[in-house]
Amino acid sequence: MKKTLILTTALVSFGFAANADVTVMSWGGAYGAAQTEAHVKPWSAKTGNPAIMVDSDNPAPAIKAMVEAGNVTVDVASVEYADAIRLCDEGILEPIDAASLPPAPDGTPATEDFLPGAITECGVSTDIWSNVFAYDASKFTGDNVPKTAADFFDLEKFPGKRGLKKGAKAVLEFALLGDGVPAAEVYDVLNTPEGVDRAFAKLDTIKDQVVWWEAGAQPPQLLADGEVVMTTAYNGRIFNAAMTEGKPFVIVWDGQIYENEMYVVPKGAPNKDLAMDFIRYATSTEGLRAQAQQISYGPARKSSFAEPIVFKDGKTVMAPHLPTAPENLGNALETSSDFWVDHDAELNERFQSWLAQ
Amino acid sequence: MAEAPTALLTTADGRPLKAALATAQARARRRAFLLVLPLLAFVLLTFLIPIVYMLKRSFEHDGFASSAPALVAWFKSNPDFDPMNPPEEAYAALVQDLARMQVEKTTGIAGTRINYSVPGSISLFKKGAREAASLTPPFKESLPALDKEWARPALWRGMASASHVYTAEFYKVALDLKLTDKGWERGQDNERIYLYLFAKTFLISAIITLLCLLLAFPVAHLLATLPMAKSSLLMILVLLPFWTSLLVRTTSWIALLQEQGVVNNMLVALGLLDDSGRLAMMYNMTGTIVAMTHVLLPFMILPLYSVMRVIPPSYARAARSLGATSWTTFRRVYLPQTLPGIAAGSLLVFILAVGYYITPALVGGADGQLISNLIAFHMSKSNWSLAAAIAGMLLASILLLYWLYDRLIGIDRLKFG
Numbered sequence: 207m208k209k210t211l212i213l214t215t216a217l218v219s220f221g222f223a224a225n226a227d228v229t230v231m232s233w234g235g236a237y238g239a240a241q242t243e244a245h246v247k248p249w250s251a252k253t254g255n256p257a258i259m260v261d262s263d264n265p266a267p268a269i270k271a272m273v274e275a276g277n278v279t280v281d282v283a284s285v286e287y288a289d290a291i292r293l294c295d296e297g298i299l300e301p302i303d304a305a306s307l308p309p310a311p312d313g314t315p316a317t318e319d320f321l322p323g324a325i326t327e328c329g330v331s332t333d334i335w336s337n338v339f340a341y342d343a344s345k346f347t348g349d350n351v352p353k354t355a356a357d358f359f360d361l362e363k364f365p366g367k368r369g370l371k372k373g374a375k376a377v378l379e380f381a382l383l384g385d386g387v388p389a390a391e392v393y394d395v396l397n398t399p400e401g402v403d404r405a406f407a408k409l410d411t412i413k414d415q416v417v418w419w420e421a422g423a424q425p426p427q428l429l430a431d432g433e434v435v436m437t438t439a440y441n442g443r444i445f446n447a448a449m450t451e452g453k454p455f456v457i458v459w460d461g462q463i464y465e466n467e468m469y470v471v472p473k474g475a476p477n478k479d480l481a482m483d484f485i486r487y488a489t490s491t492e493g494l495r496a497q498a499q500q501i502s503y504g505p506a507r508k509s510s511f512a513e514p515i516v517f518k519d520g521k522t523v524m525a526p527h528l529p530t531a532p533e534n535l536g537n538a539l540e541t542s543s544d545f546w547v548d549h550d551a552e553l554n555e556r557f558q559s560w561l562a563q
Numbered sequence: 564m565a566e567a568p569t570a571l572l573t574t575a576d577g578r579p580l581k582a583a584l585a586t587a588q589a590r591a592r593r594r595a596f597l598l599v600l601p602l603l604a605f606v607l608l609t610f611l612i613p614i615v616y617m618l619k620r621s622f623e624h625d626g627f628a629s630s631a632p633a634l635v636a637w638f639k640s641n642p643d644f645d646p647m648n649p650p651e652e653a654y655a656a657l658v659q660d661l662a663r664m665q666v667e668k669t670t671g672i673a674g675t676r677i678n679y680s681v682p683g684s685i686s687l688f689k690k691g692a693r694e695a696a697s698l699t700p701p702f703k704e705s706l707p708a709l710d711k712e713w714a715r716p717a718l719w720r721g722m723a724s725a726s727h728v729y730t731a732e733f734y735k736v737a738l739d740l741k742l743t744d745k746g747w748e749r750g751q752d753n754e755r756i757y758l759y760l761f762a763k764t765f766l767i768s769a770i771i772t773l774l775c776l777l778l779a780f781p782v783a784h785l786l787a788t789l790p791m792a793k794s795s796l797l798m799i800l801v802l803l804p805f806w807t808s809l810l811v812r813t814t815s816w817i818a819l820l821q822e823q824g825v826v827n828n829m830l831v832a833l834g835l836l837d838d839s840g841r842l843a844m845m846y847n848m849t850g851t852i853v854a855m856t857h858v859l860l861p862f863m864i865l866p867l868y869s870v871m872r873v874i875p876p877s878y879a880r881a882a883r884s885l886g887a888t889s890w891t892t893f894r895r896v897y898l899p900q901t902l903p904g905i906a907a908g909s910l911l912v913f914i915l916a917v918g919y920y921i922t923p924a925l926v927g928g929a930d931g932q933l934i935s936n937l938i939a940f941h942m943s944k945s946n947w948s949l950a951a952a953i954a955g956m957l958l959a960s961i962l963l964l965y966w967l968y969d970r971l972i973g974i975d976r977l978k979f980g
Binding site: 418554559 | 668669670671672674675678679682683684685686687689753754755756759760763821822823846928929930932937940942943944945946947
């Protein structure tokens with residue numbers, strides 16, 4: 207088994223090694239498709255450089271493995287905020303010159319146009335996405351529909367299986383939000399051993415009703431198959447399933463946990479200069495707008511909102527569907543990258559042992 | 564006979580026959596060696612070297628040792644320092660290293676290494692490195708003033724341990740030990756996982772092996788005793804799934820066994836189950852056992868078949884004619900002769916099951932996970948040394964089993980067909 211693992215890793219890396227195209231690695235599914243349409247294809251058409259998109263369940267460990275093995279085949283990767291910071295600290299990523307990012311159309315420099323925190327030493331935000339929960343409207347009707355994070359954990363009022371992400375991040379926070387901890391205090395609570403116990407105790411109450419998912423494309427599928435009656439998910443995946451496939455999925459914004467998604471360049475990327483050019487193009491005012499027309503993740507540039515963003519169907523106005531819409535931020539939590547940079551390993555280990563018991 | 568012919572036999576050209584023979588044989592041996600050389604190189608390159616490299620990795624991590632030279636030197640000259648109260652020189656060395664990490668951008672690497680045994684260290688190191696240049700002596704007071712964690716004995720124990728490039732630390736973690744202020748101690752119940760999962764993996768593998776044996780024995784017997792035409796047809800039925808992609812077979816089981824799957828739908832349609840009482844046969848231990856038993860079944864059938872095929876039917880007939888009941892015939896005559904096949908099949912299935920990854924990952928849900936899933940988890944979390952340490956323990960336990968098997972049954976009795 208070990209041998210196979212190492213072998214396949216080697217084979218996979220060899221497989222890509224011969225490729226001279228600019229390679230972008232993202233999360234697949236509706237999200238990968240959105241970035242392909244909004245960034246990869248138009249950049250390739252504009253500059254004449256061939257570019258391809260490859261999928262991963264999570265690009266961060268993949269590029270780290272590549273850099274450590276000295277065989278980097280990816281030029282640009284889309285990673286979570288905490289990973290962009292951690293990998294940068296570990297010397298896995300190329301620094302990105304914030305001053306080189308294109309200014310807003312009115313001349314505002316990028317550093318002022320982006321929302322605070324959206325540019326880091328090694329990463330630029332491609333969007334703000336959110337962990338939400340969604341339910342199947344054909345299963346709950348009338349007044350008896352889930353409205354709050356607490357409802358997700360209420361098996362008596364809303365019986366049926368739940369889908370949850372198989373990992374500690376955003377799940378422990380969600381459990382505390384569901385247990386009535388105010389968003390502003392979640393990380394203070396989670397920073398104590400009692401707080402972690404409390405989160406796991408809350409998860410214990412629904413543990414035997416949970417179907418665990420790993421890839422972002424799974425939750426809409428679980429809902430559609432009727433395997434679960436409600437599930438946590440990345441908000442854009444639910445939105446796209448509802449819009450393009452007409453599924454009766456409803457997003458509950460109470461207790462949403464949002465963060466920036468970052469484009470990064472792994473150290474030793476074969477086409478580093480082109481990768482930087484790609485990022486400048488993709489994170490321009492228009493580039494971010496183009497992505498938000500494909501999937502309901504919010505741009506992190508103020509100038510991208512200058513005109514209303516309309517979904518690719520040509521009629522749906524995106525503003526109310528974005529995690530950053532004021533009406534969706536009522537009981538919302540921003541992921542703390544500081545917390546997860548430190549506790550990711552420890553809490554995921556605890557999570558795994560809790561799962562196995 | 565004073566002059567015995569000391570000059571022995573010679574070849575036609577006068578060389579001693581012994582030498583000529585030796586040359587010829589050496590040449591043949593060289594040629595034979597050249598023939599197996601590609602295979603040898605292949606095994607070395609794709610099997611032994613990766614395993615040695617993996618084992619090395621489980622002992623080795625220079626993340627901290629290479630980025631904190633001053634502190635490493637201090638630890639080296641003061642191996643018996645008191646972690647409860649490290650002296651000023653230790654703090655001074657630490658601050659010097661922190662300042663260097665900030666310049667060389669190695670804070671993350673060093674912090675990650677310490678974070679493996681002392682959670683929370685990554686941001687501690689980042690903060691410390693940012694401020695290091697502006698700290699003033701005595702550092703023993705100024706550094707803990709920045710963050711009291713810097714005075715924690717567990718942190719100092721962790722740094723002392725990480726100052727060695729070679730360490731058994733990852734094996735300690737894999738044995739469910741935690742680094743506390745007093746040293747390595749057994750973790751709390753809710754944090755212990757590895758030994759539990761090891762035991763569970765071996766138990767599930769044993770169950771799967773037993774199920775495979777029970778299912779395979781009659782099939783193999785039928786295969787071995789049917790007339791050729793029928794048995795080859797049956798053989799194809801055994802081999803067809805064997806040749807089908809593992810992924811396809813596993814996902815077929817998902818389609819069959821999931822809550823809205825074929826089996827549940829059928830039971831509900833037949834009225835045997837209430838629609839709200841559908842059975843949970845997937846994403847749990849049941850799913851893992853069912854799918855893995857199916858996937859591994861051919862590895863039991865084939866060795867059993869190859870042994871049963873050569874058992875002469877006359878033995879059983881003789882036993883019957885001498886008055887043995889059919890049960891006694893089976894137990895005392897037939898079964899003992901199939902033992903090499905049972906042993907080979909069980910060993911094969913058990914060892915494959917212990918290291919299985921993809922099937923439990925897909926159908927195991929929460930409680931059907933095996934130790935290999937945890938190895939994959941740590942690889943994905945980039946803690947390769949811990950993954951290697953767990954894999955090393957798995958390898959060691961398999962070798963132990965193999966050794967036991969050799970002592971008890973004898974490896975030369977193994978028959979894989």
